[in-house]
Amino acid sequence: MSVLGRVVRSGVGRRRVPTVVIGLATLMAVAASVLGGSLLVASSAPFDKAFARQQGAHLSLQFDAGETGADQLSAAADAPQVTATAGPFRTASVTPEPERGIPGEPMTVVGRADPGGPVDNVALTEGRWATGPGEIVLSADSGLFVPPGMRLAFPELPGEPTLTVVGLARSVSRTADAWVVPSEMDSLTAPGTVGGYQMLYRFTEADTAAQVTAGREAVTAGVPAEAAAGAQSWLAVKKRAERDTALFVPFLIAFGVLGLVMSALIVGNVVAGTVGAGLRRIGILKAIGFTPGQVVRAHMGQALIPAAVGAALGAVVGHLLAVPVLSQAETAYRSTGLSVDPRVDAVVLGGVLGVVAVTAWASAWRAGRLRTVDAIAVGRARLPGRGRWAARVAARLPLPRPVGLGLTRPFARPARALATGTAVVFGTIAVTFTFGLSASLSEVLTAREHNAADVTIGDPEAGPRPNGPGAGPAEAADPAAVTAAIDAQPGTRAYYGAATTQATVSGTSGSLTVFGFTGDASWGGYRMVSGRWFDGPGEAVVPTPFLTATGTRVGDTVTLNGRGGEVRVRIVGEVFDTRNDGMDVFTDAATLTPTEPDLAPTSHHIAVTPGTDVADYIDALNAELSPLGVVARTGGDGGESDVVVTLNALATMLTLLLVAVAALGVLNGVVLDTRERVRELGVHKALGMTPRQVIAMVVTSVVVTGLAGGALGVPIGVALHGWVMPAMGDGAGLTLPDSVIAVYDAAEVVPLALGGLLIAVLGALLPAGWAARTRTATALRTE
Incomplete structure (x- = not known):
């Protein structure tokens, strides 16, 4: 060597x-x-x-089984544009009853023996695939939160079949809400109906809507025109x-x-x-x-x-x-x-x-x-002149001598203290910034739900259901009867109804969704970016993308062209909203009455009085609503969503890693300092300093550095968060409300600043223990 x-x-x-x-x-x-x-x-x-x-499907086509057959669909798939197909799979639309007698949403069930294949490989996320009758696999994205092992009943079908959930799976093409073995489809098809068939296609070219449309025309050319009952392009799913x-x-x-x-x-x-x-x-x-x-x-x-x-x-x-x-x-x-x-x-x-x-x-x-x-x-x-003034000041303070010696150490080695403090600053910045990101994310996901209600009746989002699996009409009932039942229910604090319709805006192309509210909906979770919530007919609030697309701003007037004619509304506020690409209008239902007098609420949102048990309230209300054909469900405050929990867990894990890295930076500086002054430690121990006092001296040597690093790192972390958050919103085409950005308060900033001290102390504990265990004679012999 x-x-x-x-x-x-x-x-x-x-x-x-x-x-x-x-x-x-x-x-x-x-x-x-x-x-x-x-x-x-x-x-x-x-x-x-x-x-x-997952070899996703560029096009998912639904066919009426009464108009075409499986052999005809298989033969029609031999078009030049087609590179791979899957199906035909039998389909049915059913409504399960998962628990407490409360029916779930209508969902599309597909008979599929195998999750794999040349198109749309369905990936299991939990459990296993259905292998026989009586078993069902739910889509992890269906919104029906039923874990494997539970059972789903279908009381509206002959024989009231009950299926056991054996797995959860995810289709990137969103081709179904649930899957069963093909032989189970007979029991899930309502009497008097023949159900349908699903065909999945991949094309040679499908990057544009025109190419997907051309592929659709090619594969449906060999089947009756009335056989095609629905279609879903991968571009819509991607969007x-x-x-x-x-x-x-x-x-x-x-x-x-x-x-x-x-x-x-x-x-x-x-x-x-x-x-x-x-x-x-x-x-x-x-x-x-x-x-x-x-x-x-x-x-x-x-x-x-x-x-x-x-x-x-x-x-x-x-x-x-x-x-x-x-x-x-x-x-x-x-x-x-x-x-x-x-x-x-x-x-x-x-x-x-x-x-x-x-x-x-x-x-x-x-x-x-x-x-x-x-x-x-x-x-x-030894740099004898450094830190003496700090030692003289510490000697006059009513502090134990080991603590005073420790507090003066950073002034004796300012360069090393600066390096150690840098690690603390970085760690504090990381903790502060990550805390802010996590809090802002929770606010964003809460704000976009628009559902602060304790109880909802009908479509929770008060909006039209998208095309695709599980789509269906919103629940309809006599609004007067529903509101009467709500008014009569003890524990009702406030409520509002929501109706939806489609309209266009003069000067722009494409349709948008108009939400008409009966009652005061300002408490329902709608976060304002600027302006105010509407006070009455003729006023509206709109999201940021609407203002961008129409070139308007708060205070302007726009014309809505609905089914029954034109309505002029004045924009009085900008609201945070991400649904329908932000092309929504929120207004009083009375604004739409002149053009659509029959427009009725499709959902109702209720806030209960403090202390009211929501589950008991829902049970009692459902007893009154049952004859009306609608059902009350828990609203949006039942708990954090899976996304919030998931991303908070990610933030916590990364924060712990970064704190550990920062603590190691402190440990390195304290180790170097302790090694350098080991003979000095021997002198102190020879004069009677106990191991506990040695630990106190070494730990307190980083107290000033930790406090200074925390005090500096927190404002930098807050400033970084305040700069990054609006930039993130701009990147998504949104203006974020103040509640998303202003997530720090005094009760949180102080503990975050003390986090710098915690990082410093954690890094100093190990070398402090080493210094306390060092024998006096060994330390004195060290040069």
Whole structure:
């Protein structure tokens, strides 16, 4: 082994604590970076990747079984544009009764023996596929939250069949709400009906609506014109999926970028501190004949060896952490099959090791240029003048002597305290920023639901149902009878009704949805961006995309062209809304009465008085509503959505990783400082300082740094959040309400600032324990 190799090996073995710190910091950084990089990759076109992976259907066609047969549909699929087909599968529309006698939404069930195939590979997310009669697999996106093992009853069908849920699955093409074996379809087809057939197609070209339409015309040319009962283009599914994820994709991207940046900064800080503490050793190496280049290579090797080991272990840990995280991301993106991209491993490993190499090179090169005598002198110098004024001030304070000695330590080594404080600042910024992102995300997802009601009757979103599986008409009932039942129910605090219609706006193309409210709906979860909620007929509030598309602003007047004529409304407010691409109008129902006198509410939203049991209220109300053919359900405040829970879990995991990395940066600085003053510690112990007092002295040496870092990191994190959030909204074409951006208050800022102190103390505990256990004689012999 060469002399340089022996120096590298001895340096790694002799300086065990810095070696371990570099390895651990690199391990945590790589793990956080793999996690963050995986989120970045998963957040890039999640629908397109899932569609390609699952061989999604470019076109899903529904046929009337009374007008055509399976053989005819199979023969008609041999069109030149078709590259693959699946089906025909028998279909039926049914309404299950999952629990408590409350019927669920109508849903489309498809008879399919196998989840795989050339088109639309259905991916199981939980449980297994149905293998025989009496079993059903639910779509994870159906909205019917029934876990495997529970049973679904169909009381409206002959024999009242009951099926056991054996699995949950996800179709990227959204081709069904549930699947059963083909032989089960006879029991799910209502008497007097023949059901339908579903055909799934992939085309050679399907990038535009015109190409999909051409493919549809080709495959339906051989069947009767009246046989085609419905169609769903993959472009419509993609648009809906991207609209659903547009708001939280930027959040996941921000989490990923934060993990990458934090990891690089902390690792660089740790390596720079470790190399900088070896100035005396550098001087000795130069004294025995090492050139500056050899000094640089030696210290780079001493940093890269533990970093490489830590990076390898970090990649393994990152993969293990990424499994549950990507599983949660699948829930958020309604996708399947997400995994760590090999390119993430390559970029992260290369990037982190590159940061280590560059930082070690820069620090060693700067030290290597010092004269030999200067390097030795700097490495051994006590710098006697520094920190004396702080020691004199601490001596006058009514503090225990060990605490006073600890508090003055940062002033004796300001450069090292600055490096340690930098790690605390970065950690506090990460915690503050991640906390804000998580809180803002919860506000965004809550704001877009528009359902602060405790109880809803009819369509919870008060809007038209989209075309596709599970679509059906909104529940209809006599509005006067429904409101009478609500008024008579004890515990009713407030309620409003919502009706919907379609209209166009003069000067623009395309239709939009108009929501007409009876009663005051301002409490129903509609977050205002600017202006105010409407007060009466003739006024309306609209989302940001509406203002952008029509070139209007709050205060302008627009003309709505409805089924019965024109209605002019004045825009009095801008509301946060993401449905229907933001092309909605919210107004008083009386505004629409002149043109549509028969327009009636299709949903009712109720707030109960404080202390009222919602479940008992719903049971009592349903007893009154049963003759009317409508059902009351729990409203939007029943709990956090799966997406909120999922993304909060992601934020928590990444925050813990970043805090650990920052704490390692502190640990490195305290270890270097403790090693440097080990003889001083021996003197203190010889004079009677107990192990507990030693621990107190070492821990309090980072208190000032932790408090200062927290006090600096929190405002930077808040400012970063305030800058990033509006940019995210602009990227999605939305103006975010103040409630989404202003998520910090004094009760939260103070604990966040103290988080810097917590990070510093966590990093100092280990070296404090080492210092307390060091024998006095050993410490005194150390030079």
